[in-house]
Amino acid sequence: MYTSAPTSAYPIAKEPSHPTSLFRETSSCLVSGIPFPLALDRECFNAFRRAQELGLQFLFLYSCSVSWFRPNEVGGEAEALSSRSRRSLATLSVAGFLAILSSTMSKSPTLPLLAESLGISPAAIGFIASTSTIVGIFVNVIAGVLSDKYGRRILLIAGGAVFATAPLLYLFVRNPLQLAAVRAYHGFATAIFVPVSLALIADVFPERRGEVMGLFSSSMTAGRMIAPTLAGALIFSYGFEETFETCWVAGAIAFLVILLFIRPENYRRVSGKFALPNPKVIVVGSFEAAVYFVMQAVETFLPIYAGMIGISASEIGLLFTFQISVMAIIKPIAGRISDRLGRAYPLVFGMVMSSMGVIGLSILGGISAIALSLALLSAGTASVTSSTKPLASEVVSSMEHGAAIGATETIKDVGQALGPLAIGVVIKFVGYRKAFIFLAALPLLFIPLYLKVRKGLKGRLDPDYPYLPHSLEHFREELLNVLP
Incomplete structure (x- = not known):
């Protein structure tokens, strides 16, 4: 029995x-x-x-x-979330929703419209828009290391302070250099908040980190989904000043939530290590960089390609809203699957789905077919990222979660930045359809890499087999x- x-x-x-x-x-x-x-x-x-x-x-x-798909079982009893764990998740989710709502409203579509009103050239607008990503490449891993050394709370407060102050600085911008400086400063907010929050989740939810990271990511995705529509409506109805004031209110509330409800940790910290040279972290980060290379390239050039095949601007907007919705729904589901079955299954399956989605973009036409292709791409990306972040925290010691996740975010940002640049060159020579086929091949190339290195990756990448009932x-x- x-x-x-x-x-x-x-x-x-x-x-x-x-x-x-x-x-x-x-x-x-x-x-x-x-x-x-x-x-x-x-x-x-x-x-x-x-x-x-x-x-x-x-x-x-x-x-x-x-x-x-049941919660993990340890010692015969289902893992129960303590009230403190629930508060931590609720606090991070509310803060994440408001913080990303604020930062995305400041960027899309507000940033290019503000730059255009100041007479800034398109080339300069592209550089200004990339400054926050460039900042993230360097700050992600540093923030993670510092959170390992000094604690998560102090870094989250620092990130929240940037969310609460950066929107007001846009009101004083008068030239391109000032706008670039404000964007760079604003980039510190997300670069600090996201990796440190994920590291805190890895600390608090060791057995369910995939699922909980997915829920947290979905809360941020919800803010990112609402932000462009809300910002556009505010700009149309009131103007830039009221829009940035709304961004400030959302950022300030996020800061207060962090300040009041994130409690100091009661466990010892280490000196902090720089995790990027860790080959396991580099491999895990490269999987995420590959899918974000593809995703960012598609998001950049799909509107132009869709317009060429007769899809209207309003329909393109609906397509991207649908894409973000799919990611928000799939992430916690894929995270729970990765907790139960291991990180390998969602990772490899997600790579295949991402490739199928991009292939669909290259060979299919019409809004329904494009929507289906985007759904596959989004589901694949969500599946991969539901495994990479938890896995990054599992291939290092528990006292290096921040450094590992920060390094993964840095590698992801590199892929995200390179995607549009590389595919823009490919499109110039071979056109959109062949460029999409080139994109589709990239995730598939990483599957043999996984098969080669999987034995060297610890954590839950290769469970012997899933948990099964042991008696009638x-x-x-x-x-x-x-x-x-």
Whole structure:
């Protein structure tokens, strides 16, 4: 009879002592139609046999599959979120929504329209828009290292202070240099807030970090989705001054939420290390850089390509709103799957989906086909990022979460910045369709890299097999838990 769950959420199978007996047992099981993982665990094998005698083998396997999506179990009891953990998640989600709402409203579509009203050239506008990304490349990893040394709260307060003050500085801008300086200063906010928040989640939710990071990312995505429409309406109805004042209000509230509700950590910090030279972190970051290289290139050039095939500007706006919505929905789901099945499955599957989405853009026409392609691309990107951030925190010690996640953000920003530049050159020589095919090949090229290095990556990248019921009683309990 089942008495307790394994001490690990991903138990190691009980293998026969000799390779010959392993081959003989698994071969007979496969001939009998018993799945291979069950053959490696004698208790689960016997439970399946008893279920098979009762004609319940398919229901047993169904329970095995749906139990993967239950919360991780440690020591026989489902992991419960403490009230402090819930408060931490709620605080970060509210602050993330308001902070990203504020910063995105300041950028899209406000920044180019403000620059145009000041008589700034298109080339200069492109440089000004990139200053915040350039700042992020350098600040992400530094902020992560400092949070490992001095604590998450003080860095989050610093990022919140930038969110609360930067929007007001736009009101005093009169020339391109001033606007570039304000954008650079504003770039510190996101570059500090995002990696440090993710590091805090890795600290507080060690067993469910994929799911919780996905929920937090979705809250920021919601702010990013609402911001352009709200900013455009404010500019049209009132003007730039009222728009930036609204950005300031949202940023100030985010700062107050951080200041009042993020509690100081009560555990020891280390001196802080620079994680970028860590080859494991570089590999993990390169996966995320690849999908963001593709995503940013598509977001930059799809509006022009869509206009060429007869899609209106309003329809293009709806397409991008749909794209962001898909990412917001998929991230926590993919994060939970990565917590249960391991980081490998969403990562590889996401790479394939991203490629399929971009291939669809190159060969299909019409708004419905473009929407389907964008959905695949967004779901793939969300699946990859649901694994990379948790994995980055798992390939280092628990006292280096900030450095690892900050380094991953830095590598991602490099890919995000290079995507439009590289594909712009490719489009100039071969056109849009062939450029999209080139883009589609990039994520697929990273799958062999994963297959080569996966054994060197620790964490949950390669679980022996997902958690399975170990007896009929446990099977019944799991079935009752997952059924409505």
